[in-house]
Amino acid sequence: GAMAEWIRNLLPNGRDYMDCDGSASFRQILENSFEDSTSTTPIFFILSPGADPVKEVEAMGKTQMQLQLGTNYWNVAMGQGQDVIAMAKLDIGHREGHWVMLQNIHLMP
Incomplete structure (x- = not known):
């Protein structure tokens, strides 16, 4: 849809985010996010x-x-x-x- 294309084309690393294969577990994604976060860069969850x-x-x-x-x-x-x-x-x-x-x-x- 339009939102997916917007994310792919306009957000930094949007294509990587939208086109991931879904093979990573939530824990793996969380640990990667933790490594990328800082005390001034929070982790933000958008949940189903x-x-x-x-x-x-x-x-x-x-x-x-x-x-x-x-x-x-x-x-x-x-x-x-x-x-x-x-x-x-x-x-x-x-x-x-x-x-x-x-x-x-x-x-x-």
């Missing part, structure tokens, strides 16, 4: 309905970074009133190098 990357992200984080929920990793499910909490966690994450996962950001205005 029912998909949930939380367990894989947490498992990789524990292995790679010794992450522990509530200590150096924060998971915020976005919704009414959660914007203040999310901003606080992003602030501490930025200052102290913590991981912050924001879920359901499409619910925010």
Whole structure:
């Protein structure tokens, strides 16, 4: 469709993204994304309905970074009133190098 062609032609590495063969597991893609990310370049998931990357992200984080929920990793499910909490966690994450996962950001205005 039109969106696929737009991604292929206009986004950096769009052709690689759109034409991948699908043989890589989610864990392999996550690990590659982690290698490409930095403290100022986040990983952004666009998920199909029912998909949930939380367990894989947490498992990789524990292995790679010794992450522990509530200590150096924060998971915020976005919704009414959660914007203040999310901003606080992003602030501490930025200052102290913590991981912050924001879920359901499409619910925010």
